[in-house]
Amino acid sequence: MSTRADVAKLAGVSESTVSYVLSGKRPISDSTKARVQAAIGQLGYKSNYAAAALAGGSPRMVTMMTSNLFLTPPSRIDGALVDGIVNGVRDCGYHSVIWPISNDDDSDVEMLLNLNFSGGVILMNVVDNDPRVHTLHSAGVPFVVLGRTKVGFAYNYVDRDFETVYMHALTILKNLGHISIGVLSASTIVNPYLKKAAKSLKLNMKMMTTTNNYDGGIILARDFKKYYADVTGIISLLDIATVSFVNAASDFGISIPNDISIIGVNMLEEQAESATPKISTIAFEAYDLAVSCGKIMVEVIEAGKDSEKRKGELWVGDFIDRGSTSQL
Amino acid sequence: MSTRADVAKLAGVSESTVSYVLSGKRPISDSTKARVQAAIGQLGYKSNYAAAALAGGSPRMVTMMTSNLFLTPPSRIDGALVDGIVNGVRDCGYHSVIWPISNDDDSDVEMLLNLNFSGGVILMNVVDNDPRVHTLHSAGVPFVVLGRTKVGFAYNYVDRDFETVYMHALTILKNLGHISIGVLSASTIVNPYLKKAAKSLKLNMKMMTTTNNYDGGIILARDFKKYYADVTGIISLLDIATVSFVNAASDFGISIPNDISIIGVNMLEEQAESATPKISTIAFEAYDLAVSCGKIMVEVIEAGKDSEKRKGELWVGDFIDRGSTSQL
DNA sequence: CGAAATCATCGACGCGCGTCGATAATGTAG
């Protein structure tokens, strides 16, 4: 591996000149700039990451942590989020890697922190009162949560504004005359925001719990008339199961949107488009949200410890009508 | 962040002593060892990754590269492989991260190499004549391929010995009297090793192509009597679709193993166990294979450029009879 | 008991790069 010294010698300039050509932080004449570039090309010089990180203060690197990536098959949404973060931090001159987690205790987090090789951590797939947030917080590492969790202190986060999203979706259904609303979810617990919105709109909620995979939606469609006959409007918190539910509905004599109206609040546009019929959504701009998360991560890193400000950002999204809803 | 100097001062020893306590590369008396440990604990000292990498030569870090992780939902096998690598390199005192790839040209590879922050690269999900192998090779970066691909030069790899695996599976089917063999695969192209094995055993092959997801297996089961009526033995190269195929078979009047015998050659044991009936396999010890891959990666890194040796390792696996095969 | 071996520890150096202050070269105004 060639070093800065090699480049400098070949170009006939000092080492610092090479650095300034690379960083652009001081003016360099066009002629020497060209000579240095040529030398770099000729030697195939690549700056040493470790040395740059050491000399430059904190490493320009961000680590993404998600809970065990492969235990449950990740969805397209995860892909969009990762992509967004990668490009968000890249715009700020940072890089990003994924920290692979095997076991779900936070020994992996400890290890990452001990390693101390990245400037900040983006936490994904957080759960209630996530222990990893506590660990990161007490370690004093710059971090941003992609999502939210209840812990006893302030932290940086980027998340969807579920309160508004749910209210929006339910209002649309209510305005169409739907009173009995099914909630397609992987959990039997009703999201508090959703519950609140339903209450204020005086809507009846019925949980339609299933697993978020292909089967899940089919089973729900099969059982719909038996268990959920009174439901006329559905708000879906799932993505994969929603697509298969909609696809399979007609097989079980359910017509969308004639018999039931459905709004997806947690799926990508491409997924909503892929179903037959297409699914109306409250847009979830996962990619853009993640880009913003990446940028905030870099801000937090560069603000450093001096700043005690915490930043929270919430994203809403428009209603996109694809015809899966109709007047009751 | 506290540094080695802080620890040394607090413990009343020299900086190098602190280093040797940490690395264990020179004997240190128990008493000073204890004092240093105490100081480390008190200060919450964590060694600086960048500095260690710089001083120590190459960074003790491995990068895993897989093609766009989230484009197609990764399977459990990918999870086992990642886990294996993580633990394999960890046993050697190395760490590992996943390099997120968004676009499938190799600009991401270039970027990783330019960054120059990891000691080596493990390439996963390689395709025929993978351009990334060429890029890594000409960059002179230590790398190991988890799998194999045809390029015009030698490289380090760890892979299954498909030649033997296929031969083993087909021999078992043949010995049970099966002559007409279906090949469950996601591609219409017959694997050359498989073709060779079938030829030498004088078996008739019939491609049963489907997508490797839940649907894929169902569709195949549905169409089986129509298109593959003559098939009595199946060798499956898929995992998810194989499980759903076996599960759905009885729904379409196919009895396993009475009507057809099936052997999975590319699935995890837990997946084979999860089907009804359970599926016999040629064991694919994905985790162990990946552990070995990780260890080889470290060997390659530590051998350095001086060594031009290339290492290849092939894994077979035993036949595990779960009763999904029977005499014709 | 003295010489040699062993043990525990220290100090110094260098890894490659970012950046600050200084310097030489050039331009501008009085």
Place this chain on the structure above:
DNA sequence: CTACATTATCGACGCGCGTCGATGATTTCG
């Protein structure tokens, strides 16, 4: 023509740690 601002470049230093050679302390053995 001198005094001073501006521009282009250089040299030096330090980031934090791994490691080598050296040194003083202790033990071993003839």
